[in-house]
Amino acid sequence: MFSKACEYGIRAAVYVALQSLEGRRVSVIEIAEEIDSPIAFTAKILQQLSKNDIINSVKGPTGGFEIEREDMDAVKLSKIVKAIDGDNIYVGCGLGLRECNADKPCPLHDKFVDIRTDLRTMLQNTSLFELATGLEVGLTYLKR
Amino acid sequence: MFSKACEYGIRAAVYVALQSLEGRRVSVIEIAEEIDSPIAFTAKILQQLSKNDIINSVKGPTGGFEIEREDMDAVKLSKIVKAIDGDNIYVGCGLGLRECNADKPCPLHDKFVDIRTDLRTMLQNTSLFELATGLEVGLTYLKR
DNA sequence: TCAATAAAGGACATTTTTGTCCGAATTATA
DNA sequence: TATAATTCGGACAAAAATGTCCTTTATTGA
Ligand code: FES
Ligand code: FES
Numbered sequence: 001m002f003s004k005a006c007e008y009g010i011r012a013a014v015y016v017a018l019q020s021l022e023g024r025r026v027s028v029i030e031i032a033e034e035i036d037s038p039i040a041f042t043a044k045i046l047q048q049l050s051k052n053d054i055i056n057s058v059k060g061p062t063g064g065f066e067i068e069r070e071d072m073d074a075v076k077l078s079k080i081v082k083a084i085d086g087d088n089i090y091v092g093c094g095l096g097l098r099e100c101n102a103d104k105p106c107p108l109h110d111k112f113v114d115i116r117t118d119l120r121t122m123l124q125n126t127s128l129f130e131l132a133t134g135l136e137v138g139l140t141y142l143k144r
Numbered sequence: 145m146f147s148k149a150c151e152y153g154i155r156a157a158v159y160v161a162l163q164s165l166e167g168r169r170v171s172v173i174e175i176a177e178e179i180d181s182p183i184a185f186t187a188k189i190l191q192q193l194s195k196n197d198i199i200n201s202v203k204g205p206t207g208g209f210e211i212e213r214e215d216m217d218a219v220k221l222s223k224i225v226k227a228i229d230g231d232n233i234y235v236g237c238g239l240g241l242r243e244c245n246a247d248k249p250c251p252l253h254d255k256f257v258d259i260r261t262d263l264r265t266m267l268q269n270t271s272l273f274e275l276a277t278g279l280e281v282g283l284t285y286l287k288r
Numbered sequence: 289t290c291a292a293t294a295a296a297g298g299a300c301a302t303t304t305t306t307g308t309c310c311g312a313a314t315t316a317t318a
Numbered sequence: 319t320a321t322a323a324t325t326c327g328g329a330c331a332a333a334a335a336t337g338t339c340c341t342t343t344a345t346t347g348a
Contacts, residue, residue, distance in 0.1 A: 001145065001233060003248055004336065007240030014251055027294065041337050047296065061293040061344025077252075089145060096151030107158055107275035108221075115263050120253050131251035138253040142183040144241055148306065171324070185307045191326065204315030205323040 036143035072129035243270035
């Protein structure tokens with residue numbers, strides 16, 4: 001569904017959000033540890049998130065990654081997915097035709113569009129804050 | 145969503161079904177031409193479909209690929225997707241945790257499971273015949 | 289000012305996916 | 319039986335995704 005990079009990206013962003021709620025700024029090393037992902041690869045992804053204004057980064061001692069409380073509401077999963085995987089999952093044809101086009105639809109079009117729309121809607125309506133709170137309460141997990 | 149191999153596989157299977165409805169057996173070359181896919185790669189995928197009893201293959205002159213009328217109803221998209229991409233899309237965790245587990249869910253679990261279930265249901269309920277008929281009537285396309 | 293810390297960024301390595309090529313096996317038909 | 323058409327199967331090649339390493343840059347605090 002999502003690329004590995006995107007999965008790590010979402011998990012990392014949720015972890016950063018959770019820690020920011022606690023007032024903590026976190027390092028790549030800690031993030032990778034807590035979401036069980038490869039450190040250097042995670043660092044690349046965090047750079048992407050930072051460039052796309054999804055999280056903030058601070059260099060130097062006491063530096064690390066954080067996200068402001070308002071941004072946790074504003075940043076929806078759709079933004080992260082789009083930043084890392086692009087928007088093919090939102091607009092692309094399920095059978096891989098160059099583009100999805102209702103005027104010349106692929107055989108799966110009608111059925112696929114429903115699913116795709118539900119997915120998009122879900123991602124557009126789900127904020128980092130929402131995901132972080134489940135973690136905070138101990139109901140959900142970022143690794144096992 | 146699906147791998148390239150899977151996209152080609154579905155398009156190929158639908159084309160074979162359509163032609164079988166017309167009583168024609170089709171070659172790899174024709175299939176690749178009609179679904180706009182790389183010939184040799186498509187050949188590999190057709191082998192997979194054949195091994196998984198999704199379509200029949202016949203060697204030698206007048207040979208090619210075909211599918212029986214009853215099988216067009218029996219073969220659902222879920223079977224093709226599973227044969228080529230495996231079942232991760234049906235049962236895997238949306239955030240990439242080793243396995244989806246409602247007892248220790250990832251933050252996206254509840255929302256993701258709904259989408260995943262809809263997708264699975266759609267694929268399990270959609271037969272090759274159904275997809276081929278739209279093509280037959282000229283309402284849908286396998287290439288553009 | 290200097291040393292230590294942390295992200296940024298570029299180059300490189302590995303693995304997976306996608307795609308190609310070619311000879312072997314099978315089979316219809318002349 | 320010989321030939322040609324076709325899939326099968328293995329080896330190879332290219333591209334993309336995933337992952338690593340190391341140097342540079344910024345910043346803190348002693
Ligand atoms: S044309 Fe294929 S999903 Fe719309
Ligand atoms: S645990 Fe992640 S989707 Fe179920």
